Amino acid sequence: MTATAERPSATIFRRPKSTTGFWGWVTTVDHKKIGIMYGYAAFFFFIIGGVEALLLRIQLTQANGEFLTAGAYNALFTMHGTTMVFLFVMPISAAFMNYLIPLMIGARDVAFPRLNALSWWIFFFGGIFLYSTFIFGTSVAPVSPDGIVGNLAAGGGPGSFNFLADSPDAGWFAYQPNAGPLYSPGTAMDYWALGLQIIGLASLISSVNFIVTVFNMRAKGMRLLRMPVFVWMSTVVAFLLLFSLPIIAVALFMVTFDRQFGTLFFAPVGGGDPILWQHLFWLFGHPEVYILILPAMGIVSEVLPVFSRKPLFGYSAVVFAGAAIAFLGFGVWAHHMFASGITPVAQAAFGLATMTIAIPTGIKIFNWMGTMWGGRLRFTTPMLFAFGFVGMFTIGGLSGVTHAIVPSDWQQTDTYYIVAHFHYVLFGGAVFGLFAGLYYWFPKLTGRVMNSRLGKAHFWLQFIGFNLTFAPMHWLGLQGMVRRTWKYAPEAGLETWNVAVTVGAFTIAASLLIFMYNWYTSKRRGEPSGLDPWDARTIEWTIPNPTPEYNFAKAPVVDRLDNFWHMKYNEDEEGRAVRKPDADELIERLEYEGLNPEAPIHLPAPSYFPIMMSAGIPLVFYGIIYHTTVWGKALIVIGALVTLAALIGWGMEPLEEPHEAHDDASSSGDEDEDVDELEAEMEEILDE
Amino acid sequence: MSDLAHDVDLGHHEEHESTGIENRKLGMWVFLSSEFLFFGALITNYLLYSNRSGFDGTYPAEIYDIPFTSVSSFVLLMSSLTMVLAHNALSRKDQNGARTWLFATAALGAVFLGGQVFEFTEFVVVYDMTLSTNPAASAFYVLTGFHGVHVAIGVIMLLSLWGISRRQGSLSEKQGMNLELVGLYWHFVDIIWIVIFTVVYLLSVPPT
Numbered sequence: 001m002t003a004t005a006e007r008p009s010a011t012i013f014r015r016p017k018s019t020t021g022f023w024g025w026v027t028t029v030d031h032k033k034i035g036i037m038y039g040y041a042a043f044f045f046f047i048i049g050g051v052e053a054l055l056l057r058i059q060l061t062q063a064n065g066e067f068l069t070a071g072a073y074n075a076l077f078t079m080h081g082t083t084m085v086f087l088f089v090m091p092i093s094a095a096f097m098n099y100l101i102p103l104m105i106g107a108r109d110v111a112f113p114r115l116n117a118l119s120w121w122i123f124f125f126g127g128i129f130l131y132s133t134f135i136f137g138t139s140v141a142p143v144s145p146d147g148i149v150g151n152l153a154a155g156g157g158p159g160s161f162n163f164l165a166d167s168p169d170a171g172w173f174a175y176q177p178n179a180g181p182l183y184s185p186g187t188a189m190d191y192w193a194l195g196l197q198i199i200g201l202a203s204l205i206s207s208v209n210f211i212v213t214v215f216n217m218r219a220k221g222m223r224l225l226r227m228p229v230f231v232w233m234s235t236v237v238a239f240l241l242l243f244s245l246p247i248i249a250v251a252l253f254m255v256t257f258d259r260q261f262g263t264l265f266f267a268p269v270g271g272g273d274p275i276l277w278q279h280l281f282w283l284f285g286h287p288e289v290y291i292l293i294l295p296a297m298g299i300v301s302e303v304l305p306v307f308s309r310k311p312l313f314g315y316s317a318v319v320f321a322g323a324a325i326a327f328l329g330f331g332v333w334a335h336h337m338f339a340s341g342i343t344p345v346a347q348a349a350f351g352l353a354t355m356t357i358a359i360p361t362g363i364k365i366f367n368w369m370g371t372m373w374g375g376r377l378r379f380t381t382p383m384l385f386a387f388g389f390v391g392m393f394t395i396g397g398l399s400g401v402t403h404a405i406v407p408s409d410w411q412q413t414d415t416y417y418i419v420a421h422f423h424y425v426l427f428g429g430a431v432f433g434l435f436a437g438l439y440y441w442f443p444k445l446t447g448r449v450m451n452s453r454l455g456k457a458h459f460w461l462q463f464i465g466f467n468l469t470f471a472p473m474h475w476l477g478l479q480g481m482v483r484r485t486w487k488y489a490p491e492a493g494l495e496t497w498n499v500a501v502t503v504g505a506f507t508i509a510a511s512l513l514i515f516m517y518n519w520y521t522s523k524r525r526g527e528p529s530g531l532d533p534w535d536a537r538t539i540e541w542t543i544p545n546p547t548p549e550y551n552f553a554k555a556p557v558v559d560r561l562d563n564f565w566h567m568k569y570n571e572d573e574e575g576r577a578v579r580k581p582d583a584d585e586l587i588e589r590l591e592y593e594g595l596n597p598e599a600p601i602h603l604p605a606p607s608y609f610p611i612m613m614s615a616g617i618p619l620v621f622y623g624i625i626y627h628t629t630v631w632g633k634a635l636i637v638i639g640a641l642v643t644l645a646a647l648i649g650w651g652m653e654p655l656e657e658p659h660e661a662h663d664d665a666s667s668s669g670d671e672d673e674d675v676d677e678l679e680a681e682m683e684e685i686l687d688e
Numbered sequence: 689m690s691d692l693a694h695d696v697d698l699g700h701h702e703e704h705e706s707t708g709i710e711n712r713k714l715g716m717w718v719f720l721s722s723e724f725l726f727f728g729a730l731i732t733n734y735l736l737y738s739n740r741s742g743f744d745g746t747y748p749a750e751i752y753d754i755p756f757t758s759v760s761s762f763v764l765l766m767s768s769l770t771m772v773l774a775h776n777a778l779s780r781k782d783q784n785g786a787r788t789w790l791f792a793t794a795a796l797g798a799v800f801l802g803g804q805v806f807e808f809t810e811f812v813v814v815y816d817m818t819l820s821t822n823p824a825a826s827a828f829y830v831l832t833g834f835h836g837v838h839v840a841i842g843v844i845m846l847l848s849l850w851g852i853s854r855r856q857g858s859l860s861e862k863q864g865m866n867l868e869l870v871g872l873y874w875h876f877v878d879i880i881w882i883v884i885f886t887v888v889y890l891l892s893v894p895p896t
Contacts (some may be wrong), residue, residue: 007883111711212715216705242718246726250733254830263819263826265733270821277734603736643789651848 009340016606027606029113032547034120035099035447041124042092047512048131049083052076054509057502065492071139074169075188082192085292086199088125089430093295094123096437097210097234099444103540103547104228106556109604111212114650115205118608121159122617123202125367129618130195133167138186151394168192171280175275176266181259181603187625193623200245200252201617207241210234219539222558225316228538232319233298233649240287240294240458243330248284251277260624265508275340282333290329292426293393294322296433297364303436304368306534307383308375309577311562314367321360321367328357338406339413347406353501354404363398365390382456385436388463392428396421398542399474414484419496423470435515436464442519443533447545448526454518458511465507470495472504474601489676537565544594553597609650716869720876723838727880730834734888735829741895743822749894751815753807756826760803761885763838767796768878771871778859786867787853793874794846797839804836828888835884838877843871 001128016027016354056076059065068076076280098116102109104417110116168188169178177187218227227235232364257263264270305312334342335351342350366392399421412418435458442450468659481494488494515658529545540558544562560566564601568583580586619639625633701729707714738749770792777785811817817825849870853859859867 025858112715204719208718208722211718212711215707216709216711216714242722243725247729249731250726253834254733257819259824259831261819263830264823265826270820270822271740272738273736276733276856277864532844648848651852 001457004342013382016608024606027117027608028371029604029606029610030549031098031110031116032551034116035095035097036124038091038098038120039055039095039174042088042090042095043129043381045087045091045127046082046661049080049088050512052080052083052508054505055380056080057505059486059553060488060498061502062498063492063495064487070486071169074171074484075139075167077193077484078168078171082130082196083649084258084426085172086196087130089292089426089434090199090203091123092434093234093237093292094119094206096230096295096299096434096441097237098442100540101160101210101213101231102217103444103551104231104538105217105222106552106558107212107213107217108601110552111217112209113604114512114607114610115209116611117607118614119202121203121207121614122610123199125614125618126195126202128196129198129621130191131409133188133191133195133618137168137188137191138165139164139184139188146300173285174277175281176255176258176277177268177272179255180266180274182269190256190259190625193252193259194624194628195600197249197252197256198617198621200249203241204245204249207238207245210238211242214238214665219555220557225319226563228298229301229312229315229318229322230295230298233301233322234292235274236322236543237291237294238292240326240329244284244287244291244585247280248288251280251284254280256624259683260627273682275337275342278337278340279333283330283335285336286327286333287329289422290325292430293433294326296389296430296437297322298431299437300368301390302538303382304307304371304390305441306536307378307380307386307438308372309378309535310371311369311537311565314363314368314423315561317363317424318367321363324360325357328360331345332357335403336410338409346571351404351406354387355401356489358397359403365394365397366596380439381450381452381459382436382440382534383438384456384459385432388459389436390430392424392432392466396424396426396428412477414482414483414616415558416473416478418484419483420470420473420477423473427470428466432462432466436461440534442522443529443545444524444540444547448522449529449533450522450526451518454514458514458518461511461514462508463503465509467512468504468507469501470504472500476501525553530596531587532564535568537562539563542590542594548604550597550601553594553601581658607650607653609646613646613650616640616646689740689770694802713870713872716872720872723876723880725881727831727883730827730831731884731887734824734831735892737823737827738888738892739895740824745821745825746817747822747824748811748817748828748888749824749893751811751817752889752892753810753890756803757807757885757889760800760807761801761881763796764878764881766801767800768792768875768894770796771874775867776869776885778794779856786859787850790846790850790853790867794843794850797843797846797847797874799841801836801843802831804839831888834882835877835880842870842874845873 012342014366016023025037028034034553056073059068059073098120101107107635121343131222166188168174168191169183170189170192172191174192177183179192214227214231222451254263254265258265258267267272268274301318332350332354334346335354336348338350379387399405399417403412403418403421429501439450439455442448476494476497479492479494481488488498496569531544531620532541533545534541539558543552543554556563565577566578567586569577572578614638619635619642621639623635623639625638705711709717737743738747770789774786774789774793777789778785780858819826819829849859849867
């Protein structure tokens with residue numbers, strides 16, 4: 001904390017002081033550092049999920065592939081889907097939200113900095129918990145009472161990656177009863193269900209945090225309809241999380257109870273209803289796809305106006321379309337279940353509801369095109385990715401509408417056509433949008449711009465590789481290639497396109513290597529960006545790069561949408577933007593003032609408790625999996641005690657570091673005494 | 689500079705809350721809105737199974753002890769009253785009153801939990817209805833069990849507040865966990881119970 005000079009006060013533990021180095025990162029409550037950690041962790045899981053996809057593709061390149069066992073194949077597609085959804089796209093969106101929301105609304109930090117750190121650490125431990133299934137989990141061959149081996153996944157034959165068969169293998173959707181205790185004995189699916197429970201908790205906490213931040217912490221003059229579209233989309237996502245996560249939490253608890261405590265929710269043998277799982281899962285799962293895509297839509301809505309040098313076409317229409325998508329998103333879940341035997345009335349209703357989603361989505365696409373239309377386009381790397389987003393997402397959206405037509409959907413269900421569709425919206429859409437954001441806001445992290453030649457090479461290679469991978473899946477699906485099946489017969493005539501798909505997948509991998517190399521070298525040796533490398537429009541660019549620890553040296557005041565742009569530009573009689581003569585001077589002044597705050601700036605102090613509290617939760621969940629054993633029970637108790645101790649410490653820790661300048665002296669003495677007493681008490685608790 | 693920033697000294701870290709609702713309170717409201725869907729899903733789950741015919745064993749609706757549960761529901765509702773009295777006392781700066789009412793609230797909550805333990809024990813021992821008897825029983829136990837966990841967390845928070853108050857001699861709104869927040873949570877737990885008692889206990893009939 002460079003700008004502060006206060007003494008750390010006594011607390012249950014000494015309050016952490018370091019703001020750099022290992023402990024600085026572990027105890028930080030700074031939204032920027034938390035965002036960066038989210039980003040790196042998400043990218044790490046992206047690589048793991050990507051390697052899993054490549055292994056799947058190697059298996060499928062040839063008919064009757066011999067590379068993987070059935071068990072390993074099932075495990076890999078389950079973990080690929082779970083990883084990409086919960087451990088890559090969601091957290092990297094969280095990274096953007098963390099880093100950018102406070103900067104875009106002109107705030108010092110989020111509303112609850114320590115809760116923010118808690119979200120991140122819970123997510124981190126949740127990811128580790130989920131992946132620890134590879135070490136601890138088991139997926140033994142189930143034998144049902146009538147002697148039928150239920151789940152092909154388990155055990156598996158000889159193959160190169162047999163050990164992978166000991167991981168969750170019932171798909172990222174974990175349909176029941178296949179994922180239940182009868183057909184998936186062993187602990188792997190428990191790791192899956194409880195791991196997602198932990199990760200969901202992290203998202204729930206951050207959604208509360210972001211909603212309060214956006215509603216309460218905006219700069220003076222920043223009305224709701226002056227917020228950047230990215231902030232709007234993040235807010236919409238936070239509400240989606242808020243209302244959909246409790247549903248998946250209940251569903252996952254039901255699975256866990258079925259598997260661990262003998263309830264009969266989804267067990268047909270005892271009268272349970274497996275279709276209920278599908279309803280609950282997709283009642284969460286469909287809002288979830290908007291949770292994945294809306295942040296990318298927000299990013300693209302920031303990038304396109306900047307590089308078209310025009311305001312976003314129909315700002316409020318884009319905002320309301322985003323909210324409409326979220327609202328409608330709760331009423332369409334059963335289109336994932338047209339083949340499950342729901343009634344014709346339900347099919348018609350959900351088919352129609354699904355088609356209505358195309359309206360707000362179409363509004364957005366036309367608005368993006370309207371933004372570019374007649375603009376002076378600059379094809380920088382972020383712009384290329386945003387461009388790619390609009391095109392690829394449109395293709396994915398159109399194939400999505402074909403699923404709303406029920407008979408057509410029956411034909412497509414469980415084929416590669418579906419795989420093609422959701423990769424066009426989630427990879428061609430979300431991932432392209434997220435890369436646009438990474439290139440666009442890289443200067444905010446580092447004060448440098450990423451190499452644009454490498455960036456463009458990355459874009460074109462990824463763009464070609466992406467289409468080579470997923471376009472042929474449409475044809476393959478329509479030819480009848482079935483999802484989630486490890487082999488296909490040579491007579492099926494599917495081999496040619498499968499080779500193309502595999503080549504495409506490795507092309508994407510190569511493009512990502514370029515990206516990582518570019519990131520690494522640009523961080524060190526990239527061209528310095530200055531304050532405003534892109535001629536940007538929003539207030540996060542009115543402060544120096546890299547972002548100072550205190551964000552804004554002076555509280556910004558906003559009087560219109562695209563505030564920064566209007567500080568730099570006037571309009572001539574024909575409505576064209578004309579740069580003000582003193583614009584460069586303004587930028588220099590902003591740079592200087594941003595780096596030299598007038599008064600010392602008081603920042604939320606770091607804390608040990610978020611990481612401590614989040615470390616206790618996985619312990620409890622390990623304990624639940626092994627609750628029949630003594631050490632399982634012990635783990636529950638230990639985990640609960642760690643969490644409780646952290647909770648007490650958290651509650652006693654003052655919200656803000658007592659500050660000499662404006663702390664009333666009268667209370668501080670008493671507090672210290674109390675704290676000493678508590679410290680002794682805490683030691684007692686910990687000794688037990 | 690006038691077009692960008694004005695001279696608020698952020699060194700004092702005075703956040704203005706655009707909605708006028710204090711951050712933690714708004715956060716609690718937002719969180720509780722999520723909790724409604726959590727219990728909504730659990731209650732729906734119970735309704736789905738509670739009158740589906742053909743299950744083995746006892747249905748929860750066959751063995752409810754309505755007079756007993758009415759009494760324990762009354763106890764829980766009264767705890768909302770004592771919670772309001774605690775809040776009221778604090779706003780009158782009556783620290784002793786606040787502490788007493790807090791304890792009363794926690795005690796009433798504990799009585800309710802005791803009633804639930806008694807109820808579950810009776811269902812299991814006397815009527816032999818366990819988690820694994822049938823999906824209706826599973827849904828009943830998981831729903832009311834999760835509500836019980838929420839009450840228990842509430843009791844722990846109330847007792848912590850009570851302990852803090854005893855130790856410090858007073859409660860302050862500045863503390864991370866303050867009386868108003870716990871109160872919001874506590875009333876939420878009570879409201880959910882009103883729904884559960886009405887829908888799950890009073891209106892639920894076993895299939896014929």
